[in-house]
Amino acid sequence: MLDGIEALMALEKHETVSQAALSLRLTQSAVSKRLQALQIELDMKLVEPDGRRLKLTPEALQFLSKAKPLLLELKNLSINTANKSNHISHFSLALSDSIAGSFGPAVIDKTLKSFKNLKLDIHVHRSLMLLENVTLGKYQLGICTSNDARKDLASYHLVDEPLALLYAENKDKPNRNLPLITIEENSATWKSIGPSIKKEYPQLFANSVIYVESFLAVYQMTKVGLGNGLIPLGLCKELNIKKKHYRKLKVTRPISLVTRKTIAQLDIFNPFYLELKTNINNYFADIEK
Known part of the structure; x- marks a missing residue:
């Protein structure tokens, strides 16, 4: 799920799968698969077409508002935990x-x-x-x-x-x-x-x-x-x-x-x-x- 949330956050920021993939240093196919897996796991539609770009659905935006701080916090805690050995x-x-x-x-x-x-x-x-x-x-x-x-x-x-x-x-x-x-x-x-x-x-x-x-x-x-x-x-x-x-x-x-x-x-x-x-x-x- 964490990989899917990161992909969704990148898509929200860059609005295209290609740019999201570039920011994550992944292929477009890998980003698409992560988004599809997250949609299946959450059982909700996360993205929809907006001209040549994609936009997040209202449900996806609501989900991200709750998921973002938790994901950032997990990253921060992992950094601090890794650094504990060096105080x-x-x-x-x-x-x-x-x-x-x-x-x-x-x-x-x-x-x-x-x-x-x-x-x-x-x-x-x-x-x-x-x-x-x-x-x-x-x-x-x-x-x-x-x-x-x-x-x-x-x-x-x-x-x-x-x-x-x-x-x-x-x-x-x-x-x-x-x-x-x-x-x-x-x-x-x-x-x-x-x-x-x-x-x-x-x-x-x-x-x-x-x-x-x-x-x-x-x-x-x-x-x-x-x-x-x-x-x-x-x-x-x-x-x-x-x-x-x-x-x-x-x-x-x-x-x-x-x-x-x-x-x-x-x-x-x-x-x-x-x-x-x-x-x-x-x-x-x-x-x-």
């Missing part, structure tokens, strides 16, 4: 873009120094895409902020990162006549902090609100005086913003390590998680000094 682990880890632009690189670098044989391929995405790719098995690990619970994923809390209010033009207090500049409403961060910010600090919304797509844009717009800005505390540290130019708020955004449950069962996972959690918490403890 080497190799994972792909995705960071949400706001974390990659803040404390993420520093704490990952420090964590890797405690695991000489651990290798990480780093990727950066918006939180929602990150979660989707971890769910599908494209990445084994992800660090992000999100309230979007996924039943196929295990989530491990790392830190509650405080938000900070930046004062317009790097002044020593906010200009209450200016708008608030913050991350856009559809972001994972705003969904996790928005209600709390409005409840705890309604005065921030006394004027208009400018929503933008990145925290760096919030910082740049605040620096020139277009408004008072709302950014994560870690970014204040990375941008070397003086403490007198911002105020740490009570509201925090939860940062978590997400993975598939089978990955979490590997021997390397828990030591890696605990070391990562320690380093992140030490990072934020340094800001308070």
